[in-house]
Amino acid sequence: MTDDQEFIKNDLRIACADAVELVTDYLDDALAPRDLDDFQVHLGLCEGCQVFVDQIRKTVTLTSQTQDLTVPVEPANMDALFAALDEKRTD
Numbered sequence: 001m002t003d004d005q006e007f008i009k010n011d012l013r014i015a016c017a018d019a020v021e022l023v024t025d026y027l028d029d030a031l032a033p034r035d036l037d038d039f040q041v042h043l044g045l046c047e048g049c050q051v052f053v054d055q056i057r058k059t060v061t062l063t064s065q066t067q068d069l070t071v072p073v074e075p076a077n078m079d080a081l082f083a084a085l086d087e088k089r090t091d
């Protein structure tokens with residue numbers, strides 16, 4: 001089991017915590033090519049982060065529609081999403 005986990009970890013390239021930090025830049029198209037590559041590989045393999053990006057994207061889209069601006073993700077939203085992700089991971 002430990003070997004499998006190591007393998008998965010390497011395959012994901014970056015930790016979920018790092019991926020989460022890249023999300024806002026990713027949605028802003030502001031990632032460096034190397035970060036973008038790592039992020040996309042991670043996202044392709046990590047269901048938790050896919051859900052997270054989806055939630056953030058919906059949040060940003062909803063807010064953008066009303067204000068017609070790129071709106072930063074609110075810390076309050078982030079906390080709720082982190083909590084939701086943690087619940088998902090306890091399995």
Ligand SMILES: [Zn+2]
Pocket residue numbers: 015016019042046047048049
């Ligand atoms: Zn992840």
